[in-house]
Amino acid sequence: QDRRAASQGDYDEQDRRVKGAEVFVGGLPRSATEGTLREIFSTCGEIVDLRIMKDQNGVSKGFGFVRFAERECAYIAKRQKNGIELQGKRLAVDLSLDQDTLFFGNLCKEWSAEEFEELIHKTFKDVISVDLATASNLDSSTSKRRLNRGFAFVRFSSHGAAARVLRIGSRTDFMLGGILHPAINWAERESNVDADEMAKIKTAFVGNLPANANEEYLKKLFGHFGEVIRVAVSRKGQYPVGFIHFGSRSELDNAIKEMDGKTVSGPNRGPSFKIQVSVARPAVENDNKRSREEVKTRRSNVSGGKPDYSHGRYGHDSVERQTKAPRLSNRVADVTDPYEAALNSLPSAVNELLLRILRLGIGSAYDIDIHCIKSLSELPESGAVAVLNQFLITGSDKRNKGEYFLSLIAKRKVEAFGAAQILQDTTYLSRNSEIQTKRYRHQDYDYTASG
DNA sequence: GTTGAGCGTT
Numbered sequence: 511q512d513r514r515a516a517s518q519g520d521y522d523e524q525d526r527r528v529k530g531a532e533v534f535v536g537g538l539p540r541s542a543t544e545g546t547l548r549e550i551f552s553t554c555g556e557i558v559d560l561r562i563m564k565d566q567n568g569v570s571k572g573f574g575f576v577r578f579a580e581r582e583c584a585y586i587a588k589r590q591k592n593g594i595e596l597q598g599k600r601l602a603v604d605l606s607l608d609q610d611t612l613f614f615g616n617l618c619k620e621w622s623a624e625e626f627e628e629l630i631h632k633t634f635k636d637v638i639s640v641d642l643a644t645a646s647n648l649d650s651s652t653s654k655r656r657l658n659r660g661f662a663f664v665r666f667s668s669h670g671a672a673a674r675v676l677r678i679g680s681r682t683d684f685m686l687g688g689i690l691h692p693a694i695n696w697a698e699r700e701s702n703v704d705a706d707e708m709a710k711i712k713t714a715f716v717g718n719l720p721a722n723a724n725e726e727y728l729k730k731l732f733g734h735f736g737e738v739i740r741v742a743v744s745r746k747g748q749y750p751v752g753f754i755h756f757g758s759r760s761e762l763d764n765a766i767k768e769m770d771g772k773t774v775s776g777p778n779r780g781p782s783f784k785i786q787v788s789v790a791r792p793a794v795e796n797d798n799k800r801s802r803e804e805v806k807t808r809r810s811n812v813s814g815g816k817p818d819y820s821h822g823r824y825g826h827d828s829v830e831r832q833t834k835a836p837r838l839s840n841r842v843a844d845v846t847d848p849y850e851a852a853l854n855s856l857p858s859a860v861n862e863l864l865l866r867i868l869r870l871g872i873g874s875a876y877d878i879d880i881h882c883i884k885s886l887s888e889l890p891e892s893g894a895v896a897v898l899n900q901f902l903i904t905g906s907d908k909r910n911k912g913e914y915f916l917s918l919i920a921k922r923k924v925e926a927f928g929a930a931q932i933l934q935d936t937t938y939l940s941r942n943s944e945i946q947t948k949r950y951r952h953q954d955y956d957y958t959a960s961g
Numbered sequence: 962g963t964t965g966a967g968c969g970t971t
Contacts, residue, residue: 536962563964573962607963673965696965717967744969751967791968 531584532577532669535591536602538562540570546596551576554590555583566748575606610638610672611665612679615693615708616789617642617686619657623907629687630664634679636671640664641903660709663697663903672696680788681771691766693789707792712762715790716752719743720776720783727777728752731785735768736761753790762789849875852883857891863898873901877911885919893922 535547547560555578562574578584584605592603617626627640643659666672678684679694686692693708716728725741732738737757743750756762770787856864864883867873886894897918908914 534963538962561964566966571962571964573964575964602962604963609963609965669965676965713968715968719967740971742970746969747967749967751969753969755971786967788968793969 530605530608531579531581532559532575532606532608533584533587534573534575534602534604534606536573536604537596537599538570538572538574538601539597539599540572542570542596544574547574547576550591550594550596550601551578551587554578554587555580608669609696610667610669611663611697612672612676613693613695613697614662614664614686615660615695616690617658617660617662617692618690619660621658621687623658626658626662630662633686634664634666634675636667636675638665638667641900643903644907683767683771685767691763691789708789710759711789711792712756712759713790714752714754714756714762714765715788716754717749717786717788718784719750719752720780721749722777722780723750723752724777725752728754731769731774732765735765849880849883852880852887856883856887856894860886860891860894860898863895867898867901867905872906873911873915878915879912882912882915882919885916889919889922890926893926897922 533551535551538547542562544560544562547562548557551557551560557576558579559577560575563571565571576587578587588603588605591601594601621629621642623640623642623644626642630640631637640662641664642662644656664675666675676694676696679686679692684691714732723743725743728741728743729738732741732754735756739755739757740753741755742753744753754762754765756765766787766789769785772785773782774785775782854861864878864886867878886897889897897915900918901915905911905914
């Protein structure tokens, strides 16, 4: 047990060291194994972790990840291996997105940013940053204490650290600050569902069910938590999953608290299993039936607008999401206005985000002046999107918004510049040969250990 | 061909 604790600690150390050192490998032939990957990439530097993603049946999905001991190795891997052929297929090698940020929803709106940050630091380790969505001017009419918007983004020192928190935090008894069960997810995997809507969800998602679980069985299990309006079992996947519609949110919260992670006996006193209960994801509304025009009007009439779950740190939000996102503006473009022209010259995703910030009053055209926009346009689209998302969340309570906006841009530019330097730096080639001759003991880390 | 688990029907 001590050894396990120690190795967990080492793992965290390792995690931190190798940040940014992972490559994504796409275009793998189905037959390629992890051994194949290792063979290919071991010439780039020391590999500390590598995996090929597979479906439930263990069939390769055709892509994988290789994590190196050093960041430089990832660049080398990209240079050396991107586009090479493997069994007739062209490999795609790029720096991995290496997600390390979690979305926290269903938070207590009374928490101040400071309180929440402290709470997060007390509850989890390896926290890098905490961004609680603060109120924009939505509630400016009320004189009472400013409420937060009920969601936050928390960044961790590594994917592994974030994944552990996701595991722990989506479990059971897990109550943040002892009072609520937060909705935790990977930050950029979420769609455009607003936090208020999320808090209204009264449906439980029930997972890890045995194959013979049915509606009746679930009804018996969950009936006494309150009013059960409807129970549904879906058998689309290889195991069934359940949905329990409760009469109120508190009944749902209680059911999660009591049931998630519990060992229960299966249907007809079948073998027992660990049931998993969580807040269901919001049902996807199908916009197809509704005309685009209707959507536009409906959305633009919502005063204040709604927060967006997509953190967009990497600015490559799915096209699907982009097309679903409310198309802004009944604005009449005035092309003679240089400010308007600068706005229009931005990529559409950037333009929309910026318009949203202006519309929500998180920043004004006075704060985000034409200089800011020019500076923003010098960033790659993904960087600009990231800056705007960051501003969207943290900008509203900043004193000098224009300065803050520019500082976010500057940070991005330094990052971009730094990366370019690394790529052009020839010294890493000689370092590479050093790395190759060094022999490290490869350690297998226990991903399943739950701190 | 960007994961890390799983999310449907009235």
